[in-house]
Amino acid sequence: MAYKIAFSKGSIKIGKQETPSFYQGFILNILNPKAWIASISGVTAFTAKGDMSSLILFCSLYFFICFIGVGSWAVVGKQAKALVQKESQLRIFNKIMGAGLAGVSAYLLLT
Structure with missing residues (x-):
């Protein structure tokens, strides 16, 4: 994957794109399986069984942290x-991202 990203053509197609609505984004977040897996893992790891106060605290913190994370993203x-208005800029960006992914992959394989 890192190779494909780093050596992709980097073509840019400029055209009118419709911005997703708030409702579409809301539904997309509800249907996000990665978010459900992360939240279920967090609840089971960081809350005591039957302790509603720790569950409420975890859910409140998780909501706040995710809101900041998604907003900053x-x-x-x-x-x-x-930064990527030209195809040459996009190719450079792709090479940097591909190298970063390859570096993380190598680190995970070697440690």
Whole structure:
């Protein structure tokens, strides 16, 4: 995957794209299996069985942290769009991302 990302053509198709609505984003987040797996894992790891106060505390913290995480991801994505306006910039970006993914993969394999 790192190789495919690093050596992709980096073509940019500029056209009118419809921005997803709030409702579409809301439904997408509810249907996100990764979020459900992470929240179930967190609840089982960090809450005591039958202790409602620890469950409420965990859910409140998890909501707050996820809200910040998703919000910052959206802001960074919007700002990064300015960095890849040309195909040459996109190819450089892809090489950096591919190298980063290869580095993380190598680290995980070697440790």
